[in-house]
Amino acid sequence: MNAIITGSNRGIGKAMVEAFAAAGYNVLACARKATPEFEAWLNDTASRNNVQIKPVYFEMSDAESVTSGIKQILDENETVDVLVNNAGISTVGLLSMSKVEDIRKLFEVNYFAMLQIIQKVAKKMARQKKGSIINMGSIAGIEPQPGKIAYGSSKAAVMLMTQCLAKELGPMGIRVNAIAPGPIETEMIHQYNDEMLAKLASESALRRLGKREEIAQVALFLASEQASYINGEIIKVDGGR
Numbered sequence: 001m002n003a004i005i006t007g008s009n010r011g012i013g014k015a016m017v018e019a020f021a022a023a024g025y026n027v028l029a030c031a032r033k034a035t036p037e038f039e040a041w042l043n044d045t046a047s048r049n050n051v052q053i054k055p056v057y058f059e060m061s062d063a064e065s066v067t068s069g070i071k072q073i074l075d076e077n078e079t080v081d082v083l084v085n086n087a088g089i090s091t092v093g094l095l096s097m098s099k100v101e102d103i104r105k106l107f108e109v110n111y112f113a114m115l116q117i118i119q120k121v122a123k124k125m126a127r128q129k130k131g132s133i134i135n136m137g138s139i140a141g142i143e144p145q146p147g148k149i150a151y152g153s154s155k156a157a158v159m160l161m162t163q164c165l166a167k168e169l170g171p172m173g174i175r176v177n178a179i180a181p182g183p184i185e186t187e188m189i190h191q192y193n194d195e196m197l198a199k200l201a202s203e204s205a206l207r208r209l210g211k212r213e214e215i216a217q218v219a220l221f222l223a224s225e226q227a228s229y230i231n232g233e234i235i236k237v238d239g240g241r
């Protein structure tokens with residue numbers, strides 16, 4: 001079983017590589033740029049779990065780079081069973097302080113690159129008559145908040161795209177689902193100060209932030225045969241906000 005995971009070099013994506021490798025998947029680990037640490041970690045993870053893990057490098061704000069990275073994957077792998085669209089960027093900014101151009105750039109990564117990847121990978125999955133696509137949404141795309149026009153709107157678009165595609169691709173045997181995490185302990189939330197992090201933790205009924213592994217395990221479930229009748233769902237993973 002082959003799984004593509006974007007944003008695999010850190011944060012939630014890194015935990016996903018660990019989880020999928022431990023479950024026996026061969027992983028196409030997508031990242032922006034090669035580093036010796038990343039490649040050493042991939043080799044170590046592959047040998048610990050007795051699977052193949054191959055890095056694939058492309059820049060998601062550059063459509064040509066995305067095209068060549070995904071082409072490499074599709075040319076080199078006869079089948080692709082799972083696509084996890086995890087990579088994303090987050091910004092906070094009130095309307096009066098936001099440049100439309102910057103919002104456009106965020107959408108290029110969070111929305112358009114994801115759509116581009118799905119368009120290409122879904123063709124192979126359609127030929128296989130089977131596949132599972134998991135998109136990373138966010139509670140920011142469900143709960144309106146000041147300062148989240150760019151990030152929140154991009155994630156809302158991702159989640160509606162997920163549900164539209166579930167209906168379009170379902171007849172071809174492809175399931176499309178999204179995960180909507182609450183605040184998870186990764187570098188992404190380091191834009192907030194300690195007071196804000198404590199507030200975010202207190203908003204969860206479990207009174208804590210989520211762990212990257214807690215998102216990775218949900219992706220693993222959605223990819224698996226145990227989730228074979230789950231399609232078009234947005235799974236909130238937020239400790240009960």
Ligand SMILES: NC(=O)c1ccc[n+]([C@@H]2O[C@H](COP(=O)([O-])OP(=O)(O)OC[C@H]3O[C@@H](n4cnc5c(N)ncnc54)[C@H](OP(=O)(O)O)[C@@H]3O)[C@@H](O)[C@H]2O)c1
Binds near residue numbers: 008012109
């Ligand atoms: N953490 C949270 O609280 C939270 C909550 C809800 C949803 N999410 C979503 O979960 C996903 C993963 O978030 P995270 O917390 O793991 O974030 P993170 O630690 O900031 O990691 C983001 C990942 O996306 C990659 N990426 C960003 N821009 C890219 C680009 N232009 N081209 C290629 N790769 C790019 C990063 O690569 P580089 O290392 O090269 O930058 C990195 O691997 C995101 O979609 C995020 O929106 C996170």
